[in-house]
Amino acid sequence: MEIIRIEDSIIYTYKTGRSPAYRKAIACAFVTIFTYKGELKVAKTNRRDFIRQGLAAGLAFTSTGMVSRKTYSAVSSNFTRVVYRDLGSTGFKASEIGFGVLHITDTSLLHAAIDSGINYFDTAHSYMNGKCEEILGKVMKTRRNEIFLTTKIGRGRQGKMTRDIDTSLKRLQTDCLDLLLLHGAGYDNLKNDDILRVFDTARQQGKTRFVGVSTHDLEKVPDRLVESGFWDALTIPYNYFSPPVVAGKIKNVRDAGIAVIGMKNLITIPRPRKPFPNIRGDKSGEITNQQALLKWVLENQYIDTVIPGISAFEHLEDDIAVMGEKLTFGERRQLRRYSEKARSVYCQGIAGCTGCSGKCPKGVEINELNRCVNYAYGYGSVELAIENYRQLPLSSRVDTCKECEECPVVCVNGLDLSDNIRKARALFA
Ligand code: SF4
Ligand code: SF4
Numbered sequence: 001m002e003i004i005r006i007e008d009s010i011i012y013t014y015k016t017g018r019s020p021a022y023r024k025a026i027a028c029a030f031v032t033i034f035t036y037k038g039e040l041k042v043a044k045t046n047r048r049d050f051i052r053q054g055l056a057a058g059l060a061f062t063s064t065g066m067v068s069r070k071t072y073s074a075v076s077s078n079f080t081r082v083v084y085r086d087l088g089s090t091g092f093k094a095s096e097i098g099f100g101v102l103h104i105t106d107t108s109l110l111h112a113a114i115d116s117g118i119n120y121f122d123t124a125h126s127y128m129n130g131k132c133e134e135i136l137g138k139v140m141k142t143r144r145n146e147i148f149l150t151t152k153i154g155r156g157r158q159g160k161m162t163r164d165i166d167t168s169l170k171r172l173q174t175d176c177l178d179l180l181l182l183h184g185a186g187y188d189n190l191k192n193d194d195i196l197r198v199f200d201t202a203r204q205q206g207k208t209r210f211v212g213v214s215t216h217d218l219e220k221v222p223d224r225l226v227e228s229g230f231w232d233a234l235t236i237p238y239n240y241f242s243p244p245v246v247a248g249k250i251k252n253v254r255d256a257g258i259a260v261i262g263m264k265n266l267i268t269i270p271r272p273r274k275p276f277p278n279i280r281g282d283k284s285g286e287i288t289n290q291q292a293l294l295k296w297v298l299e300n301q302y303i304d305t306v307i308p309g310i311s312a313f314e315h316l317e318d319d320i321a322v323m324g325e326k327l328t329f330g331e332r333r334q335l336r337r338y339s340e341k342a343r344s345v346y347c348q349g350i351a352g353c354t355g356c357s358g359k360c361p362k363g364v365e366i367n368e369l370n371r372c373v374n375y376a377y378g379y380g381s382v383e384l385a386i387e388n389y390r391q392l393p394l395s396s397r398v399d400t401c402k403e404c405e406e407c408p409v410v411c412v413n414g415l416d417l418s419d420n421i422r423k424a425r426a427l428f429a
Pocket of ligand 1: 346347348349353354355356357366367370410411412413414415
């Protein structure tokens with residue numbers, strides 16, 4: 001078994017023994033990856049290297065807002081334009097690739113992204129217990145007017161939500177957000193007067209210019225947004241595995257003038273470049289599988305921007321390079337073959353898959369549990385996994401699962417659910 005440790009945007013790998021007790025002891029500090037047997041090494045690029053590569057390619061590191069600039073991808077060895085799209089009816093033009101600030105350790109990546117022309121940044125009050133907002137805040141102190149700043153707060157009582165907004169503003173070192181989202185909104189939340197009042201007041205008091213929601217409800221929440229006329233933006237999971245109905249919902253929302261931000265674009269798969277060729281058993285093509293996945297998402301004209309989690313310079317380089325690029329025939333084939341493999345490795349519940357057959361008599365929602373496991377194994381963030389796990393109802397937690405001899409829940413995509421439950425137990429029990 002291999003263990004991956006993420007530190008300072010560099011991923012280290014270790015070989016370990018198989019003792020369950022040992023595994024449990026390290027679960028909160030390390031992410032264990034069972035899937036890949038091959039050697040896992042990630043090229044280390046720091047800010048200095050990133051800038052050197054950019055300068056070598058003629059990149060001017062200026063920060064003049066909306067102007068399209070040339071940047072350089074070490075992956076494709078091509079010059080690529082930074083492309084901007086209208087962000088709903090906000091009047092802002094967002095870079096096609098935004099920055100998901102959910103697992104960062106310092107400010108260098110954020111500065112490099114802004115230098116490169118990325119201007120949409122998304123974080124949350126809860127990410128890394130507020131550290132993400134604090135680190136982003138250090139950058140906002142001097143560069144606030146160069147980006148569109150979004151954060152999210154969770155549901156709660158009015159007073160608590162208002163306090164959370166004020167804390168987020170303080171951490172982000174700004175007195176006004178561009179967009180404040182309700183984190184993980186459900187249909188009922190959008191009819192809750194207390195929640196609506198908190199967001200309306202924040203907008204009226206100038207604590208945010210726009211309000212919106214992030215959600216995993218791909219059906220009723222988008223419809224409610226269109227009906228209500230209250231919200232300015234929707235952040236929604238959208239990736240290669242999303243069923244066609246999601247694209248229809250996105251179009252309706254965008255047609256209503258609401259900004260659409262795509263999240264979970266990489267099918268919650270691990271980000272290091274190297275393992276992906278191994279998963280298919282052959283060599284990768286011109287681009288990485290993650291780049292192909294992003295290109296696929298950006299083919300949808302109703303998506304205004306996407307927010308892949310960026311936690312290393314390699315991610316930044318990869319993601320910037322896809323802007324304005326179309327998927328080729330070969331890449332489409334590569335993506336299809338790759339996704340066939342990934343389908344049986346990572347739960348696609350967040351992309352709208354509801355294909356679990358059977359129901360747990362004890363009420364364990366396996367796809368919810370899988371989502372939390374994916375934050376650790378896919379995103380490489382144990383903190384996010386634990387943070388999301390804590391929000392699950394007690395009935396859905398892994399302690400409720402008795403690992404019955406015959407579980408009636410079966411994944412139509414061939415995911416080994418008992419293996420996922422074991423991973424959940426190692427992480428959360
Ligand atoms: S466990 Fe399988 S069938 Fe169930 S939501 Fe996840 S991918 Fe879909
Ligand atoms: S193994 Fe048993 S308790 Fe666990 S999810 Fe399946 S049916 Fe429920």
